[in-house]
Structures are given as structure tokens and as C-alpha cells.
Amino acid sequence: MGFLSTAITLYYDYSRPPFVLPPSPSSSPSPSSAAVFTFTGLSASTVTVHFLLHRYRHLEDKMANQDDNHDASGSRNNVEKEIKRGLTIMKSIIRARDKGEKFEVHWSAEDQLIEPNDSMLASYIGSLVRQHIPITCDNWRSPELKVGKEKIWSEIQRSFHIDESRQKYCIQLAGKRLRGFRSFLSNKFLKDEEGNFVEAERPMKYAEIISAEEWDNFVAKRRNEKFHEVSDKNRKRASKPAYPYKKGRTGYARLQQRILAEEKSDATSLPEHVLWKAARVGKDGAVVEAVQNVYDECETLSQTLPSTEVQDCRSVLSRVLNVP
Known part of the structure; x- marks a missing residue:
């Protein structure tokens, strides 16, 4: 009964959508025989692997902690990489x-997620949010998302x-991660190479996590004139950053x-402007004049x-950049 218990657990843990293994190419089993195929003659590990392949076979890559100011093309590639890596x-x-x-997961002195397993947790969170939160949500603070957020958190605690x-x-x-996934869907399926909106049906490889109604609502929101104005403004701002992250x-x-590991430093953090500069050094080691x-x-x-005014280096950097 071990494999049966495992399969049932997987079914209820990931019940959006229900788990149904694909039929054999050489046969057309009835619903009852498909159920038998699902839970008999398979080891727990085989059921697990088939389940994951069935659920995530459509996903193509995974997104990590990329800077919000990446251009649309770079963001699209990053999300595709995030989704695919999510399968593994x-x-x-x-x-x-x-x-x-x-x-195990660890945190920096600034309470940021760091190695080991930081990418694993970030990827897992991306997978969970696509399962439990609709792409049509407009307000991340909406009370309607409470159940989905609680499910995400409980699943995280089960594994970390x-x-x-x-x-x-x-x-x-x-x-x-959800915002990144929505941007990916828009750029990949709703726009042409020039960025113009095109007619697009729901991509079937995402049909297991996006219903037809949800997709239609998503498309309608993305075609809204107000959304276009905000999107164009953000795109122009992100396309020409004054100090590009590299x-x-x-x-x-x-x-x-x-950096701290390479320097074998006992410090727990770097001055903010030192880290800011390091993030803008190219592969050739060159630093632009600005x-x-x-x-x-x-x-x-x-x-x-x-000294009373220098509470931390962030305030110094903020003053020089003239930002809050």
C-alpha cells in the first residue's frame, strides 16, 4: 500500500488540477482503467516522477532573483529558465x-536569502505561486488571496x-515571481516582436494551471488602455537605467x-556603496565613469x-543618488 499512499498524497497536495497520468500511446483506456493504471503496478518513485512530468512538462524555465529593471527580453528568458528548472x-x-x-536555508545580515539552497527555495516558491494564485489578481494584498498564500507558506515549511x-x-x-510570470505570458503570447498586441488563444501547455476563463480575463486586463500607459512608462524607464546592474x-x-567569501572576511556585510559598485562591474572588470x-x-x-548622521552606508548612497 506504500505506493498507493504516496500517489494519493500527491493527488491531494497538488489538486490543482487533479493528477491523471496520460494513457499509453497504444491503447485508449476507459476512465476506470486509467485509474487502475494510475495507482497499480507503479512504485512510489515512479508515480512521483510521472506526476511531476505530467504536471510540469509544459513549463520551460525558472526565474531567480533578477533585478526588476531588466529589459523585457531578458526578463522573458529568465522566467523561462526559472520555470524549466522548477521541474527538477x-x-x-x-x-x-x-x-x-x-x-536548510540561510540569511544574510540584511535578512536576504543566501546560499545554500537559496535558488532552490526561490524556484519552489515560483512553482507554488503559479499553482495557488490566479494570474488575474490585481492586488497582492487582497483578502481573497489569503487561502492561497497560507497554502504556499505551509508547503514551504513542509520542505524547508x-x-x-x-x-x-x-x-x-x-x-x-507571479509578476514575472505574468510579464512572461504577455511578452511571449500576447505581443509580436515589435511589442504590439496580437490575438492569442490560451497556450495549451499552461492549460493545467490556467483555465480558459482565467486566460480570457487576463488578456482583457492586458489590453486595457490604462494598463498600456503604465506598462509603456515602466518599459521606457527600465530600458535606459542610469547605472545598469551587471x-x-x-x-x-x-x-x-x-565577495566576503573570496576576501575571507569576518564581516557580515559590505558598505552599501561598495556592494552597489561591485554589482555594476562588467565581466572585463571595467567600471564606467558614472x-x-x-x-x-x-x-x-x-x-x-x-558619525551621528552616518547610520549606515545606504543613507550615504541614497544621498549621492538623490533618492529617498
Whole structure:
């Protein structure tokens, strides 16, 4: 009965949509025989793998902690990579869960997710939010999303050693992942190469997580004139950043962790303007003049300000960049 118990558990854990294995190419089984095929003659691991392949075979890549100011093309590629990597992540997480194992996660001094397993958790959160939150939600703070958010958090706790105090961070990350997925759907299926909207039917490879009604509502929202105005404004702003981020999918927290490890430093964090500059150094090691000028101003300002005013380096960087 071990494999039967495992299969039933998978069915209820991921009941959006119900799990039904595809029929054999050489036969056309009836609903009753399909049920027999689903739960008999298969080991627990085989059921798990088939379940995951069935549920996520349409997903093509996974998104990580990319900067919100990436252009539309880069963002699209990142999300595709996130979704595909989610397949492997899900399998490893479920296998570990079946063994009663949980993954460890760690946090930086600034309470940011860092290695090990930071990418695994971020990917898993992306998979969960696509299952439990509709793509048509307009307000992430809506009370209607409470049940879905609670399900996401409970699933995270089942597979990761994570404190209750981290719930807010994880739910906020889920919101970012959902926004990225929506942008991916728009750019991939609703727009041509010039960015003009085109007629598009629901992509069938996402039919298991997006209903026909949900897709129609999503398309209608994306065609709304007000949405176009906001979208165009954000696109123009993101396409010409004054100080482009050059570390790709590596976020600030992981970059800081890497630098501290390379320097074998006992410090738990870097000055904000030092990290900011490091994030804008290209592969060739070159630093553009505008970035270097900001860094130099931060160095000068941090040495001239009274110690009572220098609470942290973020305030110094904010003053130089003239941002709140």
C-alpha cells in the first residue's frame, strides 16, 4: 500500500488540477482503467516522477532573483529558465519530503536569502505561486488571496527549515515571481516582436494551471488602455537605467556573500556603496565613469559626515543618488 499512499498524497497536495497520468500511446483506456493504471503496478518513485512530468512538462524555465529593471527580453528568458528548472527542483523536494528530510536555508545580515539552497527555495516558491494564485489578481494584498498564500507558506515549511519570522519575505518573493510570470505570458503570447498586441488563444501547455476563463480575463486586463500607459512608462524607464546592474541573475545578497567569501572576511556585510559598485562591474572588470563617480562621492561623503548622521552606508548612497 506504500505506493498507493504516496500517489494519493500527491493527488491531494497538488489538486490543482487533479493528477491523471496520460494513457499509453497504444491503447485508449476507459476512465476506470486509467485509474487502475494510475495507482497499480507503479512504485512510489515512479508515480512521483510521472506526476511531476505530467504536471510540469509544459513549463520551460525558472526565474531567480533578477533585478526588476531588466529589459523585457531578458526578463522573458529568465522566467523561462526559472520555470524549466522548477521541474527538477520539485522532484528533489518531493523525494526529500518522502524521506522526512528538510532543506536548510540561510540569511544574510540584511535578512536576504543566501546560499545554500537559496535558488532552490526561490524556484519552489515560483512553482507554488503559479499553482495557488490566479494570474488575474490585481492586488497582492487582497483578502481573497489569503487561502492561497497560507497554502504556499505551509508547503514551504513542509520542505524547508524556516522560521515563522521569514513568512513575510517568502510571500513577498511569491508576489515578485507571479509578476514575472505574468510579464512572461504577455511578452511571449500576447505581443509580436515589435511589442504590439496580437490575438492569442490560451497556450495549451499552461492549460493545467490556467483555465480558459482565467486566460480570457487576463488578456482583457492586458489590453486595457490604462494598463498600456503604465506598462509603456515602466518599459521606457527600465530600458535606459542610469547605472545598469551587471550581475545577471545573481542578486545583491548572493553577490555580497561571494565577495566576503573570496576576501575571507569576518564581516557580515559590505558598505552599501561598495556592494552597489561591485554589482555594476562588467565581466572585463571595467567600471564606467558614472559608476566610479558615484562611488567616489560616497567615499568622500562618508568621511565628512558626522558619525551621528552616518547610520549606515545606504543613507550615504541614497544621498549621492538623490533618492529617498
